[in-house]
Amino acid sequence: MCNVCGCGTGETRLEGEALDHEHEHEHVHADGTVHRHAHHHADEHAHGHAPYQWVPAAVHGHAHRHADGSVHSHDHAHEGEHIHDHGDGSVHYGHGPAGAHAPGMSQAQMVKIEQNILAKNDGYAERNRSWLADRGILALNLVSSPGSGKTTLLVRTIEELKSKVPVAVVEGDQQTSFDAERIRATGAPALQINTGKGCHLDAHMVGRALEKLTPPEDSVLLVENVGNLVCPAAFDLGEAAKVVVLSVTEGEDKPLKYPDMFAAARLMLVNKIDLLPYLSFDVHKAIDFARRVNPRLEVIQVSATTGAGFADWLGWIDARLGEACAGRQQTVEQLRARIAELEARLAAKG
Amino acid sequence: MHEMSLAEGIRQIVEDAGRSQGFHKVKTVVLEIGQLSSVEPDSLRFCFDVVMRDSIAAGAALQIDSVPGSGWCMQCAETVPVAALYDPCPKCGSYQVQATGGTEMRVKELEIE
Numbered sequence: 001m002c003n004v005c006g007c008g009t010g011e012t013r014l015e016g017e018a019l020d021h022e023h024e025h026e027h028v029h030a031d032g033t034v035h036r037h038a039h040h041h042a043d044e045h046a047h048g049h050a051p052y053q054w055v056p057a058a059v060h061g062h063a064h065r066h067a068d069g070s071v072h073s074h075d076h077a078h079e080g081e082h083i084h085d086h087g088d089g090s091v092h093y094g095h096g097p098a099g100a101h102a103p104g105m106s107q108a109q110m111v112k113i114e115q116n117i118l119a120k121n122d123g124y125a126e127r128n129r130s131w132l133a134d135r136g137i138l139a140l141n142l143v144s145s146p147g148s149g150k151t152t153l154l155v156r157t158i159e160e161l162k163s164k165v166p167v168a169v170v171e172g173d174q175q176t177s178f179d180a181e182r183i184r185a186t187g188a189p190a191l192q193i194n195t196g197k198g199c200h201l202d203a204h205m206v207g208r209a210l211e212k213l214t215p216p217e218d219s220v221l222l223v224e225n226v227g228n229l230v231c232p233a234a235f236d237l238g239e240a241a242k243v244v245v246l247s248v249t250e251g252e253d254k255p256l257k258y259p260d261m262f263a264a265a266r267l268m269l270v271n272k273i274d275l276l277p278y279l280s281f282d283v284h285k286a287i288d289f290a291r292r293v294n295p296r297l298e299v300i301q302v303s304a305t306t307g308a309g310f311a312d313w314l315g316w317i318d319a320r321l322g323e324a325c326a327g328r329q330q331t332v333e334q335l336r337a338r339i340a341e342l343e344a345r346l347a348a349k350g
Numbered sequence: 351m352h353e354m355s356l357a358e359g360i361r362q363i364v365e366d367a368g369r370s371q372g373f374h375k376v377k378t379v380v381l382e383i384g385q386l387s388s389v390e391p392d393s394l395r396f397c398f399d400v401v402m403r404d405s406i407a408a409g410a411a412l413q414i415d416s417v418p419g420s421g422w423c424m425q426c427a428e429t430v431p432v433a434a435l436y437d438p439c440p441k442c443g444s445y446q447v448q449a450t451g452g453t454e455m456r457v458k459e460l461e462i463e
């Protein structure tokens with residue numbers, strides 16, 4: 001696994017190809033300086049900056065704590081690898097020409113971190129979100145237990161939507177590309193991500209998929225997450241909304257057993273309602289349970305096989321598309337206003 | 351399985367902090383885990399030990415500080431304590447309670463040497 005971004009290199013596959021890539025990461029130095037640079041997954045690196053000349057010889061401080069508890073800090077320039085040995089047996093990275101040693105504190109040291117455990121993922125998710133917003137693309141993240149009918153739902157949704165708006169799909173499964181093939185049969189572009197042992201899609205994988213898929217502006221991107229009601233709830237992909245699919249062949253108490261997913265979703269699709277006459281599933285009870293977890297949850301009952309409820313579902317997508325377009329319009333207007341302002345300033349100067 | 355990805359997230363944060371701040375050994379990792387988050391502490395401890403092997407926090411102790419859950423009751427129009435996402439308001443019994451606190455999963459601090 002990649003220690004920088006956590007992606008399972010060699011395990012995660014995009015259309016059958018191992019997900020290797022270059023990507024940025026961030027170093028925060030003792031003096032608060034933050035800098036970023038890119039590296040390939042193959043180059044595991046310690047805190048060395050030699051090959052990254054585009055951080056232009058910035059000088060900043062590093063604090064070091066040694067085995068004996070002493071602390072010292074110093075500046076270094078960002079050129080040249082800076083491994084050094086202190087004679088006390090500790091070797092570490094981060095010395096420059098101006099290495100001044102401050103004698104220091106002993107005993108255990110506490111270092112404040114205050115970071116969300118999934119901060120890396122959240123960073124990638126924000127990047128995806130703004131990428132999508134800039135293009136007016138509505139992204140929905142479909143989550144559920146295995147077999148609730150996500151792919152069947154997507155196929156029908158695409159058939160209904162494709163004459164009005166372009167639709168692209170990202171398919172997440174641990175193995176096989178069957179689902180992506182089912183989607184492609186509709187004529188919509190689809191990209192398969194195989195997570196291997198991973199039980200969810202993360203924002204980094206989806207970002208990579210977007211680069212390959214290049215969905216057009218003002219379109220819909222449907223993401224089918226790995227069938228799993230647990231961790232996809234915690235992994236933001238940069239979507240506008242999570243849509244949780246609960247099929248009537250599951251228990252009504254699913255929302256209470258897996259509350260996180262129902263809390264994270266904006267909409268619940270109750271699927272396979274064509275089967276209700278043959279089952280003892282109590283739809284109202286299931287909805288009631290889901291709303292205990294998330295009082296604001298919207299609910300639509302559908303059947304992916306008969307098309308029942310699809311008018312409502314398509315109407316819901318249309319409303320979200322409207323929001324995505326309005327968001328983009330706003331960005332465009334802000335940019336226009338900014339350009340006008342700059343032009344006015346230039347005119348005033350000249 | 352969920353806890354495995356969390357443990358990997360913790361490892362990244364710890365390794366990044368060690369690299370940027372120049373420390374090489376972590377003795378204790380202190381987490382803040384909300385009562386309403388989906389984290390199973392026992393499972394996380396197990397994954398933590400496995401995932402931290404060969405890292406600067408190999409063999410480190412894991413301290414989990416629990417943060418109590420709270421939510422906004424729409425009926426009472428106030429913040430009330432709740433122990434689970436599906437719990438009713440302890441004051442009025444309504445389920446119209448939106449979780450507001452206790453959902454965090456954070457690395458709070460590290461004890462280093």
Ligand SMILES: Nc1nc2c(ncn2[C@@H]2O[C@H](COP(=O)(O)OP(=O)(O)OP(=O)(O)O)[C@@H](O)[C@H]2O)c(=O)[nH]1
Nearest residue numbers: 145146147148149150151152227271272303304305
């Ligand atoms: N009767 C009925 N069957 C459905 C409906 N939707 C899906 N199914 C069936 O449910 C089974 C699973 O459907 P999929 O669409 O593959 O489910 P999925 O959620 O994509 O499954 P995974 O990707 O494996 O998690 C298939 O046999 C579908 O034909 C529905 O509305 N009614």
Ligand SMILES: [Mg+2]
Nearest residue numbers: 150151179224
């Ligand atoms: Mg599927």
Ligand SMILES: [Zn+2]
Nearest residue numbers: 002004005041
């Ligand atoms: Zn990486």
Ligand SMILES: [Zn+2]
Nearest residue numbers: 002005007023
């Ligand atoms: Zn990566």
Ligand SMILES: [Zn+2]
Nearest residue numbers: 025027037045
């Ligand atoms: Zn680096």
Ligand SMILES: [Zn+2]
Nearest residue numbers: 064072086095
């Ligand atoms: Zn030093």
Ligand SMILES: [Zn+2]
Nearest residue numbers: 027029049078
């Ligand atoms: Zn540096």
Ligand SMILES: [Zn+2]
Nearest residue numbers: 198199200231
């Ligand atoms: Zn997972």
Ligand SMILES: [Zn+2]
Nearest residue numbers: 423426439442
């Ligand atoms: Zn109340």
